[in-house]
Each structure stands twice: as structure tokens, then as C-alpha cells.
Amino acid sequence: MTEEREIGLPARRAAIDIVSSALTRRAGVEEALSRPGFRNLEPRDRGFAMALAMATLRRLGPIELALDGRLAKPPPEAVRNILRIGVTQAFLMDTPAFAAVTTSVDLAASHSSTRAFKGLVNGVLRGLLREPPKLDDPESLCPPWLYARWSAAFGAEAASAMAALIAEEPATDLSLKDPAQAERLAGELEAEILPGPSLRTARKGDVAAWPAYDEGAWWVQDASAAIPARLLDVKPDESALDLCAAPGGKTLQLAAAGAGVVAVDRSAARLTRVAENMTRMGLTAESVTADAGDWADTRTFDAVLLDAPCSATGTYRRHPDVLWAARPSDIAALAGVQSRLLDSAAERVKPGGRLVYCVCSLEPEEGEAQIAAFLARRKDFTLAPAAPGEGGAPEASLRPDGTLRLLPHHRAGGQDGFYAARLKRES
Structure with missing residues (x-):
């Protein structure tokens, strides 16, 4: 038996x-x-x-x-x-x-x-x-309405490659507190070193039992999710604001880079988990429970990161349920929330400072269209294009305007789908 x-x-x-x-x-x-x-x-x-x-x-x-x-x-x-x-x-x-x-x-x-x-x-x-039955046809792996959207936005070949990844259980990606330890940790964790660097391991089971967990050397974070915070390129003497901060991977990145970080999220419970991870990593950040769009604090920051609420369709490799829970109406409703939060984030950037906007969505209305509309209404901001390979991004993900459209099939073994844009506020 x-x-x-x-x-x-x-x-x-x-x-x-x-x-x-x-x-x-x-x-x-x-x-x-x-x-x-x-x-x-x-x-x-x-x-x-x-x-x-x-x-x-x-x-x-x-x-x-x-x-x-x-x-x-x-x-x-x-x-x-x-x-x-x-x-x-x-x-x-x-x-x-x-x-x-x-x-x-x-x-x-x-x-x-x-x-x-x-x-x-x-x-x-x-x-x-x-x-x-045949259970591996890429087109049938995805809800038809989403497959049609991906085909229209990125082409039939890309849509097929993205859908094929739905069936594959992903490896686990890790971000490092000290990138200089990448080779040592890769050996201990039997991991591949990805650009950034991130680590990718095929290990299974309780991550708390993995090597170097207790010493706070790494945390779980998809390779794509680690890129937006790297685009901010924060320095130890700078101030950084992480809006919609939970689950906290990007907060950890900013704090590990030495910046003075304020993490804002509307969920107190989720911020508690962020604080627990910060403690394990030996890092510190100020936590604030508030709606990022209505936060009354008037401080401005050298670097602001807005990982906006979104349809999360780019996370389907780890969360296949998002494909079946999502509805077309969600995208339009969330686009309004993203626009409001983006305007609020902009007011918190110092003159000469940087703003990175990102979403773990594959839908253009939540990414490219948001930044186009924002730049049309905010003439004091301009795009600060990413360089090829910057932040560990695959070169295939770099758009002509310097923003990133990180598609799941752009990296061997897959990655979460993201859109990320870096902007600079005029002095």
C-alpha cells in the first residue's frame, strides 16, 4: 500500500x-x-x-x-x-x-x-x-480571458510560454542580507546564484530548518520581486519609504542596504510579521499602520517604493489560485486604487529623489498605462531608465523606455511577473 x-x-x-x-x-x-x-x-x-x-x-x-x-x-x-x-x-x-x-x-x-x-x-x-486526458496543453492551462489578454499584450508566443509555466512547481528564490556571502550560501543551500544576486534552490520542506536561516542570512523572495528595491539603489545615509510594505521583502532589502526605512501598510497583523522578519535578520525599520494613500505624515524621502495592490496575476507560479479567482472587473477597480496611491507616493519624494512603482501583475492597465497617465499629469517627474541587466533583471525584460516588464518566461526556470518603473522628481 x-x-x-x-x-x-x-x-x-x-x-x-x-x-x-x-x-x-x-x-x-x-x-x-x-x-x-x-x-x-x-x-x-x-x-x-x-x-x-x-x-x-x-x-x-x-x-x-x-x-x-x-x-x-x-x-x-x-x-x-x-x-x-x-x-x-x-x-x-x-x-x-x-x-x-x-x-x-x-x-x-x-x-x-x-x-x-x-x-x-x-x-x-x-x-x-x-x-x-491531455493535461499539459498551454492554452487550456490558463483561463481563456486571461490567455486572450496576454496574447494581445505580449504576442501569442509569449502567452503560450507564460501559460506553460502554470503547470510547473517553482523552485525557491532567496534574497541575501549580505550579497558578498552569495557563494558560501549557495554551497550550503545547494543553490544557483542568479543575477542580483539572488539564490535559487530546489530544496523542499520547512525553510526554518535550512542552513543559515537562524543566523538571518537570507529570506524567501522571488528573483523578480527583489528587482524593484534594487532599482532605488539606496545609500546608507539616505531615507527610504516602503509603501504597502507587507509581506516585507522589499523593506528588508532597503534596510539591509543601510537606509533609514519607514514601512507603511494598512494591515497591523501583516506588519507584525514584517517586524518578526526584521528581528530575525538583525535589521530595523519604523513601522506605521496606515493607508498609504491617506497617511497624514508630511515627511519626504530620498527614495520611495510603491508596490501597489494589484490583480497579482504575475504570481501564478506560486499561487495558481490567482488565475481562477481574478475577474476582468478587478483590473479596472484596482487601477483606480493604484492611481490614487501613486499620486500620494509622489508627494512623499524629495526634490531630486527617486520613486519606484511596481506591481506583480501582467496586466498593462496596472503597469504601463499607470506610468503613462502619471507622467502626463505630473510634469515634475521623469523616467529614470534602467540599464540592461540592472538589478538582476533579464535583458529581455527591459522595455525601450527603460521600464521593466518582467515576464515569467524571461528567466530560465521562470520568475514572477512584474512591472517596474523608476522615476526621478525634478530638483
């Missing part, structure tokens, strides 16, 4: 709860991970539940097509979720075919709302085992 079969139904129910929550609302995965059904599992079972849920979300598009081809009419959502994880176990994990079917039928039989459908679950999954 395999380990996955031994794990049993509670872990599979937790996986279904994660998938269901992810498809119902934003932040659904985080909510599901806080519920007793997941938290009370043994560590091995939690790991299996998370792996099963994420594998399902990474291949959700082709899984849906496979199920639609076998279903005469849509079943209740609870039944569809059982089928979703059944397909994932049968074709994407190490679960033997009989165990994938048996545990799925057992799940259906275990609750009154799905018991009548256990025959359907059995029949659909056995039918798919006889005629295995």
Missing part, C-alpha cells in the same frame, strides 16, 4: 477545502490553511493535502475540459471537487490508479450530500483511466 493511500480521507478533504476556497474568493487558500480541518492534520498529511490542492489548481483548466467531456450535465460543486482531485491523483501524482478511484468514491460515500453520486465518480474516473 502506498503512502498516499495510507494518508486517508481527512487529508483529501482538506485538499478539497483548499481548492474550493481558492475558486470561491481571493485569499481563499490562506483561509483554508487556517481551518482546523487542515491545521489538525499530521505534518505528513498537511504536506500531502497542500501538494494535492496545488497540483489540482496548476492543471485546473485541462482537468475541467477532461471532466466536461465525461459529464452529461454539471454535478454539484462538491462532487466536481472530488472528481478534480481524483484526476490529479490518477494522472499527476504517484497515487496508483485503483487508489485514486477508491479514495474518490470513498469521499463521495462519506457525506450525505454526495453519496448519491459515488457511482458517477467511479464511472467518470474509470472512463478517464481508459482514455487518459
Whole structure:
């Protein structure tokens, strides 16, 4: 009997709860991970539940097509979720075919709302085992409306390359407190040194148990997410403001560079986590709980970083749920928030100072269009173009105007999607 079969139904129910929550609302995965059904599992079972849920979300598009081809009419959502994880176990994990079917039928039989459908679950999954579906077509991996947007914005070839990465579990990227320690830490962590530098490791498991964690030598941060703070190029005698600072990776970067940092975020709970990371790293920053657009403080700074709230479609490699939770209406609504925050950030830049605006979004309305509109209304700001390779950015990500459009396929092994622009306020 395999380990996955031994794990049993509670872990599979937790996986279904994660998938269901992810498809119902934003932040659904985080909510599901806080519920007793997941938290009370043994560590091995939690790991299996998370792996099963994420594998399902990474291949959700082709899984849906496979199920639609076998279903005469849509079943209740609870039944569809059982089928979703059944397909994932049968074709994407190490679960033997009989165990994938048996545990799925057992799940259906275990609750009154799905018991009548256990025959359907059995029949659909056995039918798919006889005629295995194709689960790796790039175009079906992405919601059609997003694929169409990416094709229009970046071309069909880029859209296909970006979508193909949805199915791949990413490695873990690390930022370093002291870049001079890159070679030593790369050896200890069995990591590749990326430009910047960042480290990329294939290690799995609890990061708190990895080498040099306790000494505060590094923190987890995607290679793309580390680039915007580097564009500010802060010096030890400068003041820096990090707006919308949580989860805090960029705050850590600015503080590690020696700047006097103020970190502003509207979530006190998230700022508490930022403070905990600062303590582990032996760094300091002033934390302020406030809306970055309404913060009453009149101080100005040499360097201001605005990582604005956005649709987060660029983070799909680590958070595939964002693709299915996002709606077209979200982009227009968030664009208004970004515009307001960008105007507020601009007022906090000293004459002659720098402002970096970034979003972890692949949508032009949240990136290129925001900066074009901002420059049209703020004649006291000009673009300060990035140089090729600056900040560790792939050269393919540098746009003609010197801003960065970091697409996921621009780096071997993938990276988060970002837009970043550096601006200078006239003296």
C-alpha cells in the first residue's frame, strides 16, 4: 500500500477545502490553511493535502475540459471537487490508479450530500483511466480571458510560454542580507546564484530548518520581486519609504542596504510579521499602520517604493489560485486604487529623489498605462531608465523606455511577473 493511500480521507478533504476556497474568493487558500480541518492534520498529511490542492489548481483548466467531456450535465460543486482531485491523483501524482478511484468514491460515500453520486465518480474516473486526458496543453492551462489578454499584450508566443509555466512547481528564490556571502550560501543551500544576486534552490520542506536561516542570512523572495528595491539603489545615509510594505521583502532589502526605512501598510497583523522578519535578520525599520494613500505624515524621502495592490496575476507560479479567482472587473477597480496611491507616493519624494512603482501583475492597465497617465499629469517627474541587466533583471525584460516588464518566461526556470518603473522628481 502506498503512502498516499495510507494518508486517508481527512487529508483529501482538506485538499478539497483548499481548492474550493481558492475558486470561491481571493485569499481563499490562506483561509483554508487556517481551518482546523487542515491545521489538525499530521505534518505528513498537511504536506500531502497542500501538494494535492496545488497540483489540482496548476492543471485546473485541462482537468475541467477532461471532466466536461465525461459529464452529461454539471454535478454539484462538491462532487466536481472530488472528481478534480481524483484526476490529479490518477494522472499527476504517484497515487496508483485503483487508489485514486477508491479514495474518490470513498469521499463521495462519506457525506450525505454526495453519496448519491459515488457511482458517477467511479464511472467518470474509470472512463478517464481508459482514455487518459491531455493535461499539459498551454492554452487550456490558463483561463481563456486571461490567455486572450496576454496574447494581445505580449504576442501569442509569449502567452503560450507564460501559460506553460502554470503547470510547473517553482523552485525557491532567496534574497541575501549580505550579497558578498552569495557563494558560501549557495554551497550550503545547494543553490544557483542568479543575477542580483539572488539564490535559487530546489530544496523542499520547512525553510526554518535550512542552513543559515537562524543566523538571518537570507529570506524567501522571488528573483523578480527583489528587482524593484534594487532599482532605488539606496545609500546608507539616505531615507527610504516602503509603501504597502507587507509581506516585507522589499523593506528588508532597503534596510539591509543601510537606509533609514519607514514601512507603511494598512494591515497591523501583516506588519507584525514584517517586524518578526526584521528581528530575525538583525535589521530595523519604523513601522506605521496606515493607508498609504491617506497617511497624514508630511515627511519626504530620498527614495520611495510603491508596490501597489494589484490583480497579482504575475504570481501564478506560486499561487495558481490567482488565475481562477481574478475577474476582468478587478483590473479596472484596482487601477483606480493604484492611481490614487501613486499620486500620494509622489508627494512623499524629495526634490531630486527617486520613486519606484511596481506591481506583480501582467496586466498593462496596472503597469504601463499607470506610468503613462502619471507622467502626463505630473510634469515634475521623469523616467529614470534602467540599464540592461540592472538589478538582476533579464535583458529581455527591459522595455525601450527603460521600464521593466518582467515576464515569467524571461528567466530560465521562470520568475514572477512584474512591472517596474523608476522615476526621478525634478530638483
